[in-house]
Amino acid sequence: MESRKDIQDELNELSPLLSKLEKREGFQVPPRYFEKLTQEVLHNVTTESTPIVSVPQWQQNLSNIWAAIWQPKMAMGLATIALLAVATTFFFDSGTTTDPLAELSNISDEELDFFIEENIDEYDMALLADIDDATSESALSSDIDDDILNELYQQTIDDIDVLELEELL
């Protein structure tokens, strides 16, 4: 065990200049500082000590795991896994979704009529005309009897007023 003399001899050998200096540092503390320090620290530790000592090990482990989850690397990993899980679920689910046309076939004619009656005013007349044209073309291309068509033309002509025809000409 080194004595104070050993330490002083070593310094004297290394630096006679330093060994001759008075080992006074010039640092001071406020009056009665150390008494107050004891009281202050004791007050701090006794007011907060109970929960620190009484935390069970399993709670500490749980809180460690929770803290680890929120570390950036772990959080990023978990977020990626969650994102992949959601994307996978969505991907597989999209294959089994019901066909909207099949859904429409379940609606009765009465319900459709009622819906159209209720909402007919909301549709743009131009849009309706387009739909009408499209359906007319497809209807003409289908197997409609010529007699029925002729009868339809005749009825349409009869419905148009002669005066209107003159205006059109």
Added chain:
Amino acid sequence: MQSTANEITDNEILSLIQEATSLERGFKLLMQKYQERLYWHIRRMVYEHDDANDVVQNTLIKIYRSIQKFEGKSKLYTWLYRIATNEAITFINKRKRKATASLDDEESGVSTQLAADPYFDGDQVQLLLQKALETLPEKQRLVFNMRYYEEMPYKDIAEILETSVGALKASYHHAVKKIESSLRAADNY
């Protein structure tokens, strides 16, 4: 009759601390026995009283929280010093980061602060010595303080800094030589 802090042994303090009923009394005795040494150890590292006060309070609170885990593998006082040293280094590093962020010159600030510190009444030689100490790397400064001011055996310093006695001897020798050169360069010697 109750023993005073300086008469009581470390083992007696530790026995008191192990019992919940005497924990507070044991810790009070521990503080009365060691707080002053810990304070000066920290003060030599951080320089200013207010900073040393913050660091020593944090150190003592950490000691209180972990004293029941002390296994007695090292001396009690070297274990306490290790906690104080770590706290002081953490504080110094934070201060350096703050100084870097605000573009302050931390190194030149310390000696200026000391000269203006109401709790520093050192003469010209002590101020020169502190300036010379500022220029040392942190570890050399720690070793110098513990060996020169506290006259600690190398074995104990090795326990505190968790390093070898050989490395410590080399650090101390370097530190002493550098400080001597700084003092001579200041033309006072």
